[in-house]
Amino acid sequence: MRLVDQFERGLDAPICLTWELTYACNLACAHCLSSSGRRDPRELSTVEAKAVVDELARMQVFYVNIGGGEPTVRPDFWELVDYATAHRVGVKFSTNGVRITPEVAARLAASDYVDVQISLDGATAEVNDAVRGVGSYATALRAMDNLHTAGMRGFKISVVCTRHNVDQLDAFKALADRLGGQLRLTRLRPSGRGADVWDELHLLPGQQRQLYDWLVEHGEGVLTGDSFFHLAAYGSALPGLNLCGAGRVVCLIDPVGDVYACPFAIHESFLAGNVRSPGGFGGVWRTSELFRSLREPQSAGACGSCGAYDACRGGCMAAKFFTGLPLDGPDPECVIGHGATALSTVDRHGAPRPAGDHSHTSGVRGGPVPVTIGRHPPEHACDESPLAGIGAGP
Amino acid sequence: MPAAEPTGFDLERRYALHPQVAVRPEPFGALLYHFGTRRLSFLKDPRLLEVVRRLADAPTAHAACTAAGVSEAELDRFARALATLAETDMLEVA
Numbered sequence: 030m031r032l033v034d035q036f037e038r039g040l041d042a043p044i045c046l047t048w049e050l051t052y053a054c055n056l057a058c059a060h061c062l063s064s065s066g067r068r069d070p071r072e073l074s075t076v077e078a079k080a081v082v083d084e085l086a087r088m089q090v091f092y093v094n095i096g097g098g099e100p101t102v103r104p105d106f107w108e109l110v111d112y113a114t115a116h117r118v119g120v121k122f123s124t125n126g127v128r129i130t131p132e133v134a135a136r137l138a139a140s141d142y143v144d145v146q147i148s149l150d151g152a153t154a155e156v157n158d159a160v161r162g163v164g165s166y167a168t169a170l171r172a173m174d175n176l177h178t179a180g181m182r183g184f185k186i187s188v189v190c191t192r193h194n195v196d197q198l199d200a201f202k203a204l205a206d207r208l209g210g211q212l213r214l215t216r217l218r219p220s221g222r223g224a225d226v227w228d229e230l231h232l233l234p235g236q237q238r239q240l241y242d243w244l245v246e247h248g249e250g251v252l253t254g255d256s257f258f259h260l261a262a263y264g265s266a267l268p269g270l271n272l273c274g275a276g277r278v279v280c281l282i283d284p285v286g287d288v289y290a291c292p293f294a295i296h297e298s299f300l301a302g303n304v305r306s307p308g309g310f311g312g313v314w315r316t317s318e319l320f321r322s323l324r325e326p327q328s329a330g331a332c333g334s335c336g337a338y339d340a341c342r343g344g345c346m347a348a349k350f351f352t353g354l355p356l357d358g359p360d361p362e363c364v365i366g367h368g369a370t371a372l373s374t375v376d377r378h379g380a381p382r383p384a385g386d387h388s389h390t391s392g393v394r395g396g397p398v399p400v401t402i403g404r405h406p407p408e409h410a411c412d413e414s415p416l417a418g419i420g421a422g423p
Numbered sequence: 424m425p426a427a428e429p430t431g432f433d434l435e436r437r438y439a440l441h442p443q444v445a446v447r448p449e450p451f452g453a454l455l456y457h458f459g460t461r462r463l464s465f466l467k468d469p470r471l472l473e474v475v476r477r478l479a480d481a482p483t484a485h486a487a488c489t490a491a492g493v494s495e496a497e498l499d500r501f502a503r504a505l506a507t508l509a510e511t512d513m514l515e516v517a
Contacts, residue, residue: 032465035451042447044454044463089447091456091463117445119458141443141459183461 033270039277039324042088042314047292048282050078050106051098052387055127057396058150058161060189060230062220062293063283065098066389072284075105077305081282082113084310092119096292098284098387101128114142123148123187125165126172134172134179146185146213147172152200156193160230163395177208185213185252190240191230198243202251213252214244219351219361220293221383227352237364238263259344259360262337273346276301276323280314283385288313290323293347296384330357337365344368353380432506434488434498439479439517448472455513464513471504479517 053068054061073081085093093113100106101124110120121144129137129145137145147169151157154166176184186205188194194201198214205212219227232240241260244251244267255269275291276299282288286304289295301320302313314320332338344360352361353375359367389396440446443458452466453475466472473491474484481487484505485498493501508514 032451032467035449040449089445091445091447091454091458092461117458119456119461121461144461 033272036270036274036278037272037324037326039320042311043090043280044274044278045090045092045094046085046280046282047094047096048081049096049098049284049292050100050109051103051284052385053102054097054099054125055102055393056099056125056162056165057389057393058165058222059226059397060150060160060191060217060221060223061388062218062223063096063098063295064221064383064386064388066393067387068098069285069385069387073286073304075108077286078105078109079112081286081304081310082109082116082118084304085113085118086116088311088314090118092121095120095122097123099125099127110143114140117142120144121146121185124172125161126169129172129175131175131179134175134181137176137184138179138181144184145176145181146187147176147210148187148189149201150189150191151194152197152204156197158395158397159193160191160397162393162397165395173204173208173210176210182209184210186210187213187215189217190214190232191217192232192236193230195232195236195240198240202247211250211252213254214240214257215254216256216345216348218293218345218347220347221295222388224351224380224383231362234364234366234369237362241267241364256345259341259348259362260364262341262364266340271340272342275299275346276317276320280320282310288317290319291347293345294350296350296381298350298381299347328357330355331371332357332359332367335359335365335367351380351383353377432484432502432509434485434502434505435483437478437482437517438484438487438505438509438514440475441512441515444513446472446475455508457511457513460512462511462513464508464511466504468504471501474501474505475508475514478514 049063051068051072052065054065057066100122113120119142123146126147137143149157149169150160157166188201202212217231241263249268253267253269257267258271261271280288280290281292282304288301290299301317304310329338329343332343344363346356348361349356352372354361354371359371361368361372445456447454452468453472455464470491474487477487477490478484481490488498488501
């Protein structure tokens with residue numbers, strides 16, 4: 030059996046998972062996939078969060094991708110990071126950079142077990158701030174300068190690819206090279222507030238091809254969180270495992286302890302359980318009916334007769350779901366064009382709405398201005414199909 | 424991962440897992456994660472996991488293979504796998 034088939038049947042524990050520590054965020058990014066802004070009073074306490082870490086350590090989950098919201102605004106953020114790494118659960122956290130002071134940067138540079146990724150959605154302030162809010166570019170650059178100065182190497186610059194920044198890929202790469210970071214590109218999903226801006230921001234067909242060619246050219250030097258496997262239908266697969274790991278090798282724990290199949294699917298249809306239930310996280314992972322069904326062979330449905338199905342596997346479940354497309358059909362960004370056809374006939378207004386909106390109710394100072402794009406700025410590209418940067422070893 | 428040229432790897436030396444590497448057994452073999460390089464690797468054969476587990480206590484990598492039941496005919500294949508692990512710092516000379 031190929032490894033990818035093995036993974037599609039699910040593992041006894043995730044390889045890694047995304048853990049959003051809080052819905053609180055100083056920004057209000059237009060495409061925030063978790064609709065973050067305000068803290069939820071039901072968020073896990075420090076004690077509860079440590080119990081989750083204990084369980085992840087027992088299950089040998091190698092690392093967690095911590096996001097939010099802006100995770101560093103949690104008063105116990107560093108306490109939890111230290112607790113995780115002390116238990117050999119590695120941490121990679123996503124931040125907009127607001128708390129990455131020179132002191133914090135020095136501390137990060139000294140740790141092998143903590144990695145950081147700074148979210149940046151434009152190589153220029155103009156492009157970035159239109160989505161993430163006024164001043165967010167300067168904040169991110171200051172954070173990266175601090176990391177560079179502290180000697181931190183290989184931190185990630187995490188970019189959600191949009192219609193407006195796809196022409197800046199070389200500039201992003203140059204920025205990463207100059208600062209000793211590594212570029213990480215991920216896919217814009219119609220999740221959270223992203224559902225409101227997806228039509229305006231997602232890549233145009235020609236831009237998808239442009240991105241694919243660029244990724245092929247740059248190979249393993251650029252990380253993708255395995256999020257572009259739908260582009261494999263253009264030809265050869267991109268580095269990574271090229272599969273949807275939702276509920277199989279990855280999942281999401283949200284700030285209130287709800288476990289979802291993936292970070293892009295915060296909706297009751299993809300809710301597997303809660304870490305506060307008697308069986309804890311492990312019980313949810315092992316026994317959830319939803320996860321069991323995801324680990325069954327999936328129907329190719331309308332894609333069954335397409336020669337590219339083996340390459341793209343039908344694309345992203347969340348992208349289909351939140352655009353109102355059936356899960357056993359083409360991805361809305363199917364490179365062959367079947368998605369566009371499907372979108373033109375589906376009732377977009379009937380598409381499911383993302384659950385649990387924690388958006389700021391009156392915006393934030395300098396928040397994205399809805400001139401050309403959406404309303405709020407987003408935070409974090411937590412995604413991370415854990416399969417980023419893997420080497421399919423012996 | 425690029426195809427490995429087994430340069431620098433010597434079956435007749437003693438190797439051990441890098442101290443920052445965690446091993447998680449799986450039905451197909453094992454997952455390896457290096458906390459320093461943050462790389463994930465797969466052992467796609469349970470016997471390769473057995474070899475890796477025996478490395479530190481065996482006088483040579485060759486001896487670890489033999490102890491894990493690897494035949495001479497299979498030795499090249501296992502040596503290539505070990506060489507890849509050594510090149511990505513999953514293993515180090517002990």
